[in-house]
Amino acid sequence: MSRSGEFEIIERLLAPLAGEGAFSLSDDAAVLPELSHGEAWVATKDAMVAGVHFLADDPPDLIARKLVRVNLSDLAAMGASPMGYLLAFALSPDCDDDWLEAFVAGLAEDQRIFGIALYGGDTVSTPGPVTLSLTALGRVERGRELRRNGARAGDAVYVSGSVGDAALGLKCLQEELAVSAGYRKTLVDRYRLPEARVRLGPALIGSATACQDVSDGLAADLGHIARRSGAGMEIEADLVPISQAARAAIAAGSGLETLPFTGGDDYELVFTAPVDAVLPDVGVPLTRIGRVVAGDGVRFMSRGGEISLRQAGWRHF
């Protein structure tokens, strides 16, 4: 195994990713570019730990891209467009140069796709599992950001794309679920490389009354909108969009029927909007799954009865 030194990693691998104002990562901090008139910076941070958020033997380029995307997903949830990021990584003893080079290639690929640049970070060692943290920076028209607190009784509740694939993909990787090779690949790919709805979020400004991304689980994350808005929600479980691959996996396993509502790792957007709002078409399917009601809590209904969910979503503790 060969591992470059701390400063060689920064100069050889990370400096080529640096944005203007980051001085090729040669100084103590970066100077951020100016925004257009009327725009505000938006900042968010999510961390990922091997064995908790991804598997230690996942392809390193996809680990990097997932780290980028879970953060861009939070910017999208605010209606913000991505500009750049800062990266901290704590490398475990078994991250060699091959691992690092693949990781950095993943960063470069997503920088190209999303038009973002690296503005700084920190590189440290850990005797424990690989631990990554990324701070994403975006921009939004000042005062027009999407919040969790604007849902009103009578609004419709929508979700983008579909939910459940990633949680089922993780079950496949953990060999708790066996499905055909084609479906397995679809599900595993969505666990390892979520989409980030970077175009949808900003396009929802003007129609969504509240928005957030689905990281912990659909039920848990809808619960945040409900609580912050001082309202309740009734979700029609049979309307929740579930992919063909996920349906096949649910049928192949047992007791997985509600996993798409609670599994997490989807990185779709959930939002509320007045029933007569015109929704944007950015090529992402949007499905109406329920409505905001007076009261509190989120109820999942099917054929007139409430479905009980043991836990609404992921919790670290």
Ligand SMILES: Nc1ncnc2c1ncn2[C@@H]1O[C@H](COP(=O)(O)OP(=O)(O)OP(=O)(O)O)[C@@H](O)[C@H]1O
């Ligand atoms: N350690 C912390 N220090 C400061 N703010 C925090 C910390 N942890 C969470 N927050 C803030 O609390 C809010 C909710 O955090 P949370 O991580 O649950 O949101 P999220 O990123 O949307 O969800 P997820 O972490 O599941 O992707 C965010 O505004 C976040 O910035």
Ligand SMILES: Cc1ncc(C[n+]2csc(CCOP(=O)(O)O)c2C)c(N)n1
């Ligand atoms: C190996 C492995 N085991 C379990 C999970 C599930 N999981 C972990 S954290 C999280 C919520 C988002 O994280 P956070 O709230 O920290 O941003 C979810 C759904 C996973 N992704 N990988």
Ligand SMILES: [Mg+2]
């Ligand atoms: Mg978070």
Ligand SMILES: [Mg+2]
């Ligand atoms: Mg979020």
Ligand SMILES: [Mg+2]
């Ligand atoms: Mg998040």
